[in-house]
Amino acid sequence: MNELVAHGIGSRQDLPIPFAFAVGGAAAALVISFVVLAVAWREPRFAGDAGGRALPLWVTGAIDSPALRWALRALGLLLVGYTVMTAYLAPDFATNPTAGLVYVVFWLGLIPASLLFGPVWTALNPIRTVHLLLARATGSAPESAGLKPLPAWLGSWPAAAGLLAFAWLELVAPDRGTTPVIRAFFTAYLGVHLVGAVVFGSRWLDRGDAFEVFSRLLGRLSPFGRRADGRVVVRSPLANLDATSVGPGLAAVVCVLLGSTAYDSLTGSPRFVRWYQGSPLGATAASTLALVAAVAGIGAAYALATALAGRATGLPWRAMPGAFGHAIVPIALGYLVAHYLTLFVLEGQRTMIAISDPFSDGSDWFGTAGHGVDQSIANHPTLVSSIQVGAIVVGHVLGAVAAHDRSVRLFPRARAVAGQLPLMVLMVTYTVAGLLLLFAA
Amino acid sequence: MRTVRPRRPGVRGPATVLLAATTAFALTACGDGDAVGSGSTPGPSLTSSEPSPSETSADEPSETASATPSTTPSPSPSETESAAPKPAKIRIKVVAGEVTSPTDRLPATIGQTVRITVTSDVAEELHVHGIEELFPLPAGERQVLEFVVPAEPGPGLYDVELEASSLLLFQLEVR
Numbered sequence: 001m002n003e004l005v006a007h008g009i010g011s012r013q014d015l016p017i018p019f020a021f022a023v024g025g026a027a028a029a030l031v032i033s034f035v036v037l038a039v040a041w042r043e044p045r046f047a048g049d050a051g052g053r054a055l056p057l058w059v060t061g062a063i064d065s066p067a068l069r070w071a072l073r074a075l076g077l078l079l080v081g082y083t084v085m086t087a088y089l090a091p092d093f094a095t096n097p098t099a100g101l102v103y104v105v106f107w108l109g110l111i112p113a114s115l116l117f118g119p120v121w122t123a124l125n126p127i128r129t130v131h132l133l134l135a136r137a138t139g140s141a142p143e144s145a146g147l148k149p150l151p152a153w154l155g156s157w158p159a160a161a162g163l164l165a166f167a168w169l170e171l172v173a174p175d176r177g178t179t180p181v182i183r184a185f186f187t188a189y190l191g192v193h194l195v196g197a198v199v200f201g202s203r204w205l206d207r208g209d210a211f212e213v214f215s216r217l218l219g220r221l222s223p224f225g226r227r228a229d230g231r232v233v234v235r236s237p238l239a240n241l242d243a244t245s246v247g248p249g250l251a252a253v254v255c256v257l258l259g260s261t262a263y264d265s266l267t268g269s270p271r272f273v274r275w276y277q278g279s280p281l282g283a284t285a286a287s288t289l290a291l292v293a294a295v296a297g298i299g300a301a302y303a304l305a306t307a308l309a310g311r312a313t314g315l316p317w318r319a320m321p322g323a324f325g326h327a328i329v330p331i332a333l334g335y336l337v338a339h340y341l342t343l344f345v346l347e348g349q350r351t352m353i354a355i356s357d358p359f360s361d362g363s364d365w366f367g368t369a370g371h372g373v374d375q376s377i378a379n380h381p382t383l384v385s386s387i388q389v390g391a392i393v394v395g396h397v398l399g400a401v402a403a404h405d406r407s408v409r410l411f412p413r414a415r416a417v418a419g420q421l422p423l424m425v426l427m428v429t430y431t432v433a434g435l436l437l438l439f440a441a
Numbered sequence: 442m443r444t445v446r447p448r449r450p451g452v453r454g455p456a457t458v459l460l461a462a463t464t465a466f467a468l469t470a471c472g473d474g475d476a477v478g479s480g481s482t483p484g485p486s487l488t489s490s491e492p493s494p495s496e497t498s499a500d501e502p503s504e505t506a507s508a509t510p511s512t513t514p515s516p517s518p519s520e521t522e523s524a525a526p527k528p529a530k531i532r533i534k535v536v537a538g539e540v541t542s543p544t545d546r547l548p549a550t551i552g553q554t555v556r557i558t559v560t561s562d563v564a565e566e567l568h569v570h571g572i573e574e575l576f577p578l579p580a581g582e583r584q585v586l587e588f589v590v591p592a593e594p595g596p597g598l599y600d601v602e603l604e605a606s607s608l609l610l611f612q613l614e615v616r
Contacts, residue, residue, distance in 0.1 A: 013597060268598065277607075277609060379595050
């Protein structure tokens with residue numbers, strides 16, 4: 001093995017949160033759930049697609065204008081093109097920015113970008129651009145049609161599978177910081193989705209591309225949305241969340257997000273690491289099993305809680321998981337913020353420095369090569385712990401509120417409380433589990 | 442036709458819920474005195490592997506008991522307090538891929554010396570992540586490795602592992 005040390009992503013982890021914070025957070029989660037259940041509103045508050053204050057017409061026009069659309073597509077091609085360059089042409093040293101660009105700037109950067117602006121990856125996705133260009137070149141069919149109609153049952157299941165595969169790459173794959181591994185993954189990813197887009201049209205990417213779905217779901221918590229007539233509106237994020245379209249696979253996607261983040265937290269525990277390193281199955285197989293088990297566990301709990309809710313209220317239990325999937329999105333967001341905030345701040349800076357000298361030849365393309373990383377966030381562990389617990393608790397609040405509103409919309413009034421109980425227990429369990437992982441792992 | 446129920450007075454809604462949550466959190470979390478990053482984490486003993494290593498206190502009784510000058514200088518109590526913090530020590534053995542370590546996490550502070558006594562049955566390298574220290578380990582020989590915890594990258598948890606096999610030895614908990 002060369003003496004060049006492994007890539008920096010994940011070389012530092014946050015300190016465990018103090019015990020008092022974990023207890024405080026759990027107490028807050030319990031109190032919220034009681035408050036919501038007992039005294040919160042009885043009529044649905046959120047108006048879904050119809051609500052929100054419309055912005056001036058020129059705003060919608062500007063956002064949908066071909067000029068902006070093509071500028072964003074070009075930007076997407078540029079960003080991904082730069083990463084392809086560093087992945088294929090730059091030497092695989094610790095200073096190669098590829099891993100940082102993929103795991104931190106792209107994956108984690110999509111979170112604030114989508115929270116602010118909505119589903120940004122839909123506008124930037126180079127796979128979509130390539131497919132569009134191919135369709136225009138052949139001229140045979142408009143971009144939204146394909147060779148076959150997209151089956152309705154497929155929904156977001158391909159996205160859930162894609163997110164699980166990406167989680168595997170990020171958390172389990174041996175040598176995941178190295179460029180050969182990253183190249184292999186994304187070549188396969190591009191292949192699958194280009195074929196999907198050619199066969200089913202660009203609608204395949206709407207629900208099938210993992211990163212588009214990720215960006216789209218997080219975008220449900222942004223203040224911007226669209227009314228049914230296409231006009232851009234400003235809405236409360238909770239109202240926007242309530243307007244999330246329900247479809248097959250939505251629940252699977254949120255469970256994968258939650259489960260993979262929980263698994264990532266778990267890998268910080270030395271006891272867990274020793275377990276899979278000592279496993280007779282081998283480290284990779286054991287940790288893969290653990291990742292799948294984490295996602296399956298989250299999913300099973302979710303399915304059980306929603307099925308019980310359906311039972312308690314006399315509604316068909318099959319429809320329940322989809323109806324409440326949107327309420328888990330804020331909880332998943334809380335987990336993501338708690339776990340990745342310092343990584344984003346620290347490794348993000350390091351990546352911004354590395355992009356100026358991808359070939360490690362002393363150049364300074366963007367002027368950042370000489371900068372140092374500002375690590376002040378690491379010097380305040382109590383502040384970091386507070387933000388982590390705060391993110392999880394706020395995620396719980398938003399999730400509880402979203403679930404409550406959906407419950408009063410769907411459930412008959414007499415059974416509304418009984419129907420909400422399983423969901424509340426589920427959310428408290430997720431929150432307590434998240435806090436426990438921050439404390440003990 | 443259903444009668445319209447009059448809305449209950451008072452503020453319901455997300456604001457109330459958030460207020461309740463914040464209050465509950467503040468009451469439980471801030472009630473505890475030690476909020477300044479020193480939240481004690483009950484769990485496996487986090488002390489270093491050797492029992493309370495106070496060389497000075499062991500020296501003092503012997504100094505008064507016998508008149509023979511000791512080879513190591515025995516500083517008086519006031520001198521000890523102003524001296525550098527004692528090193529954080531840990532002793533590890535690695536045999537056939539199995540790690541024997543007294544603790545999963547070794548606490549240390551910035552500026553403190555960390556002393557790792559390690560024996561590995563195969564030739565390896567010991568890598569301290571984040572702090573980026575790399576020490577060669579010849580096969581079968583006991584090595585005493587020392588380094589000082591730098592100010593960068595700061596407080597956090599850092600994996601200490603064998604480089605080639607990625608075997609985790611322990612985590613350094615820097616505060």
